[in-house]
Amino acid sequence: MAADSLPGGTTPTVVILGLGLIGGxxxxxxxxxxxxxxxxxWGHREASLQRGLELxxxxxxxxxxxxxxDAADILVIATPTLVAEQMLEQILPRLRQRGQPPVITDVASVKGSLQRTAEAVWGGMPPRLVLGHPIAGSERSGVEASDAQLFVNHxxxxxxxxxxxxxxxxxxxAMWLSTGAEVVDMGVAEHDTVLAATSHLPHVLAYALVDAxxxxxxxxxxxxxxxxxxxxxxRIASSDPVMWRDIAIANRSALxxxxxxxxxxxxxxxxxxDRGDGDSLLDTFDRAKTARDAFAALLASRTGS
Amino acid sequence: MAADSLPGGTTPTVVILGLGLIGGxxxxxxxxxxxxxxxxxWGHREASLQRGLELxxxxxxxxxxxxxxDAADILVIATPTLVAEQMLEQILPRLRQRGQPPVITDVASVKGSLQRTAEAVWGGMPPRLVLGHPIAGSERSGVEASDAQLFVNHxxxxxxxxxxxxxxxxxxxAMWLSTGAEVVDMGVAEHDTVLAATSHLPHVLAYALVDAxxxxxxxxxxxxxxxxxxxxxxRIASSDPVMWRDIAIANRSALxxxxxxxxxxxxxxxxxxDRGDGDSLLDTFDRAKTARDAFAALLASRTGS
Incomplete structure (x- = not known):
C-alpha cells in the first residue's frame, strides 16, 4: 500500500506514541x-503534546x-525500548477486534526483545507489525529539539x-524514505548483534570508564x-541512563x-x-587505525560531514 | 633566570629537537x-627543517x-617518548663538559621513564633538566600544522x-606561561597515573574496540x-600507532x-x-553521567568551547 493508494487518495494518518526527539x-x-x-x-504528558501542537x-x-x-493508518511506537514492549502488550490484544488494524512500527534500539513480546502476546508475529530502527539521534531530547532533517542521509x-x-x-x-533516510533490511538477530557492537558496547565502555x-x-x-x-x-557517557539501562537489559545476550x-x-x-611487546602493540594499533580511518572516510562520504 | 635576565638583556635562544606539531x-x-x-x-629530516624555516x-x-x-639557552626535546629517552642518553654525557649547560625540558607524555633514563645516565637527576608535558595536541601533525595558539588555555x-x-x-x-598555557606542578608518579587514566587507557580501549x-x-x-x-x-583510534606503542611501553606500570x-x-x-539487575545498571550509569557532565562543564568553562 503506497501512501497515495489509501481509500479516497488521501495520505495516511500517522499516530505517534511518545512525542520526543525521534517521534517529533x-x-x-x-x-x-x-x-x-x-x-x-499520544502520550502521558499533556504539556509535551500541547507544546508539539503549538510548534x-x-x-x-x-x-x-x-x-x-483507532485513528491510525500507521502507528509509530516512538518510546524507549522497555516502554515499547509494554505498548505492544497493551495494543496488540485490542487489534484482534479491528477488521483492518493499522500498520505498526517502532523506533527502538533492540528488536529481538520486541519480537519476543509481540509473539508472546499475539501467538506469532503480527502480519502488520514491522519493526524498525532509525540510526539517528542527538544529545538533545524532547519535542522542542525535534528536527525535520534528523533522518536525512541516515x-x-x-x-x-x-x-x-x-x-x-x-x-x-515508504514512510522512512520520505524523510530522506536510507532504508535497509536486516534480520532481527543480525540487527541486535550489529547494534550491540557499534552502539551498546561503546556506551557500556564509556559508562564503565567514567565511573571507574x-x-x-x-x-x-x-x-x-x-x-x-x-x-x-x-561523550556518550552523558546519554540518558534510563534509556541505556533498558537497552542493556533488552539486548542482554548480544551485548x-x-x-x-x-x-x-x-x-x-x-x-x-605487560611483557613489553612493542611489535604486537604496533600491529594491533596499526590495524585499528586503518579500520577506523576507513570507517571515518565512509561516514564522511555518506553524510558529507 | 627570567627571560630578560640573560647576559646583555637578550632573550634566550631556544633549540627545538624535533620540529613536529608540538615543537613547531x-x-x-x-x-x-x-x-x-x-x-x-634540529632534526634528522632536512626537508622538515627547511620547511620550518620557509614558514x-x-x-x-x-x-x-x-x-x-651548544647554541641553546633552553633545549626542548620535542620528540616522541621513546626517542626522547634516546636523546637524553646522547645529550647528557656531553653536558658534563660544559660550564653552564642549557636548561633542558621535554614534551613527552610519560615522565617516569625519562626520569629513570636521566638518573641512569647522569647518576641522579640533572639539576637543569625540568621534565614537562603540554596537554595539547591535534589530529594533524607536522610542522605545517603548527599553530602559535595551540597552548592557549591548555x-x-x-x-x-x-x-x-x-x-x-x-x-x-616562564617559557610555557608566555605561550598562554596554564602551568601546574605535579609529582612524576602522579603525572603518570593521571595521564594513564585520562589519556593512555582511553587510547588502549579505543584501539581494542576497533580492532575487536x-x-x-x-x-x-x-x-x-x-x-x-x-x-x-x-576518534582516538586514528592516532599515531608508533607514538602510542611508545607511550604504552613507557608508562607500563601505571597503564x-x-x-x-x-x-x-x-x-x-x-x-x-547478565543477571538483569536494572537498578545496579541505573546507579552506575547515573553516577557516570553526573561525573561526565561535570567534567564537560569544567572543560567548557576552561576553554570557552
Missing part, C-alpha cells in the same frame, strides 16, 4: 515531505490510547519477517587534567557476547603491554 | 610572545646535535624534583551501521593498573547485565 522529528519530516497531512500525538509538529493529540489506535534498519504482509513492510519503508575514574581516589585531579580526546571518548569479545582483545593488549 | 607550535608561540627571538630547529617557524636549523646543544604539567635548580624550573615555567570489531565476521556490516556516537568514541581498574568495573557491569 518524524512528524515534522512526514509533514514536510507530504507523506502525511495528519500526524496525531506545528502534530495536528492533534489525544491522551486516550484506544482513540489513538540509515533506518527494518527487520521484516516471513509473517509480515508485504504491503505493510512497503508502507513503513570518578570513584578512584584521585578523581578530582584526573578530571582536571583530562583533555579533548577524553571529552570525545566519554554480553560483545563485551566478552572486547574483553578478550583488551586482555591480549594488556598481556602485550 | 612552541617555536611560533615563543616568537609571538617575544619570549625568544631565536628559535633553532618562519624557526630562525635557523642544524642537523648537527652538538652544534644544536595545561602544561611540570614535574620538578628536589635536585632541580629553582632558576631552571622558573625559566621553563574489525576482526569479527560481521565487520563490514558493523562499520556500515555505526553512527556519530561511534565516530566520536573511536596496567588503569586497565585493571577499568576491567573490574566492566566486569561488575557485565554481571549486572
Amino acid at each position: 522529528s518524524l512528524a515534522r519530516a512526514l509533514h514536510g515531505s507530504g507523506f502525511s497531512h495528519r500526524c496525531i500525538g 506545528g509538529v502534530i495536528d492533534a493529540y489525544t491522551l486516550d490510547l484506544e482513540e489513538a489506535v 540509515r533506518v534498519i527494518l527487520t521484516p519477517v516471513e509473517a509480515n504482509e508485504p504491503a505493510a513492510v512497503e508502507l513503513v519503508r 575514574l570518578a570513584s578512584g581516589d584521585a578523581s578530582e585531579d584526573i578530571f582536571r587534567f583530562a583533555a579533548g580526546g577524553f571529552r570525545d571518548f566519554t 554480553l557476547q560483545a563485551i566478552d569479545q572486547f574483553s578478550d582483545r583488551l586482555g591480549q593488549l594488556r598481556a602485550a603491554i | 607550535s612552541l617555536a611560533r608561540a615563543l616568537h609571538g610572545s617575544g619570549f625568544s627571538h631565536r628559535c633553532i630547529g 618562519g617557524v624557526i630562525d635557523a636549523y642544524t642537523l648537527d646535535l652538538e652544534e644544536a646543544v 595545561r602544561v604539567i611540570l614535574t620538578p624534583v628536589e635536585a632541580n635548580e629553582p632558576a631552571a624550573v622558573e625559566l621553563v615555567r 570489531l574489525a576482526s569479527g565476521d560481521a565487520s563490514e556490516d558493523i562499520f556500515r551501521f555505526a553512527a556519530g556516537g561511534f565516530r566520536d568514541f573511536t 596496567l593498573q588503569a586497565i585493571d581498574q577499568f576491567s573490574d568495573r566492566l566486569g561488575q557491569l557485565r554481571a549486572a547485565i
Whole structure:
C-alpha cells in the first residue's frame, strides 16, 4: 500500500506514541515531505503534546490510547525500548477486534526483545507489525529539539519477517524514505548483534570508564587534567541512563557476547603491554587505525560531514 | 633566570629537537610572545627543517646535535617518548663538559621513564633538566600544522624534583606561561597515573574496540551501521600507532593498573547485565553521567568551547 493508494487518495494518518526527539522529528519530516497531512500525538504528558501542537509538529493529540489506535493508518511506537514492549502488550490484544488494524512500527534500539513480546502476546508475529530502527539521534531530547532533517542521509534498519504482509513492510519503508533516510533490511538477530557492537558496547565502555575514574581516589585531579580526546571518548557517557539501562537489559545476550569479545582483545593488549611487546602493540594499533580511518572516510562520504 | 635576565638583556635562544606539531607550535608561540627571538630547529629530516624555516617557524636549523646543544639557552626535546629517552642518553654525557649547560625540558607524555633514563645516565637527576608535558595536541601533525595558539588555555604539567635548580624550573615555567598555557606542578608518579587514566587507557580501549570489531565476521556490516556516537568514541583510534606503542611501553606500570581498574568495573557491569539487575545498571550509569557532565562543564568553562 503506497501512501497515495489509501481509500479516497488521501495520505495516511500517522499516530505517534511518545512525542520526543525521534517521534517529533518524524512528524515534522512526514509533514514536510507530504507523506502525511495528519500526524496525531499520544502520550502521558499533556504539556509535551500541547507544546508539539503549538510548534506545528502534530495536528492533534489525544491522551486516550484506544482513540489513538483507532485513528491510525500507521502507528509509530516512538518510546524507549522497555516502554515499547509494554505498548505492544497493551495494543496488540485490542487489534484482534479491528477488521483492518493499522500498520505498526517502532523506533527502538533492540528488536529481538520486541519480537519476543509481540509473539508472546499475539501467538506469532503480527502480519502488520514491522519493526524498525532509525540510526539517528542527538544529545538533545524532547519535542522542542525535534528536527525535520534528523533522518536525512541516515540509515533506518527494518527487520521484516516471513509473517509480515508485504504491503505493510512497503508502507513503513515508504514512510522512512520520505524523510530522506536510507532504508535497509536486516534480520532481527543480525540487527541486535550489529547494534550491540557499534552502539551498546561503546556506551557500556564509556559508562564503565567514567565511573571507574570518578570513584578512584584521585578523581578530582584526573578530571582536571583530562583533555579533548577524553571529552570525545566519554561523550556518550552523558546519554540518558534510563534509556541505556533498558537497552542493556533488552539486548542482554548480544551485548554480553560483545563485551566478552572486547574483553578478550583488551586482555591480549594488556598481556602485550605487560611483557613489553612493542611489535604486537604496533600491529594491533596499526590495524585499528586503518579500520577506523576507513570507517571515518565512509561516514564522511555518506553524510558529507 | 627570567627571560630578560640573560647576559646583555637578550632573550634566550631556544633549540627545538624535533620540529613536529608540538615543537613547531612552541617555536611560533615563543616568537609571538617575544619570549625568544631565536628559535633553532634540529632534526634528522632536512626537508622538515627547511620547511620550518620557509614558514618562519624557526630562525635557523642544524642537523648537527652538538652544534644544536651548544647554541641553546633552553633545549626542548620535542620528540616522541621513546626517542626522547634516546636523546637524553646522547645529550647528557656531553653536558658534563660544559660550564653552564642549557636548561633542558621535554614534551613527552610519560615522565617516569625519562626520569629513570636521566638518573641512569647522569647518576641522579640533572639539576637543569625540568621534565614537562603540554596537554595539547591535534589530529594533524607536522610542522605545517603548527599553530602559535595551540597552548592557549591548555595545561602544561611540570614535574620538578628536589635536585632541580629553582632558576631552571622558573625559566621553563616562564617559557610555557608566555605561550598562554596554564602551568601546574605535579609529582612524576602522579603525572603518570593521571595521564594513564585520562589519556593512555582511553587510547588502549579505543584501539581494542576497533580492532575487536574489525576482526569479527560481521565487520563490514558493523562499520556500515555505526553512527556519530561511534565516530566520536573511536576518534582516538586514528592516532599515531608508533607514538602510542611508545607511550604504552613507557608508562607500563601505571597503564596496567588503569586497565585493571577499568576491567573490574566492566566486569561488575557485565554481571549486572547478565543477571538483569536494572537498578545496579541505573546507579552506575547515573553516577557516570553526573561525573561526565561535570567534567564537560569544567572543560567548557576552561576553554570557552
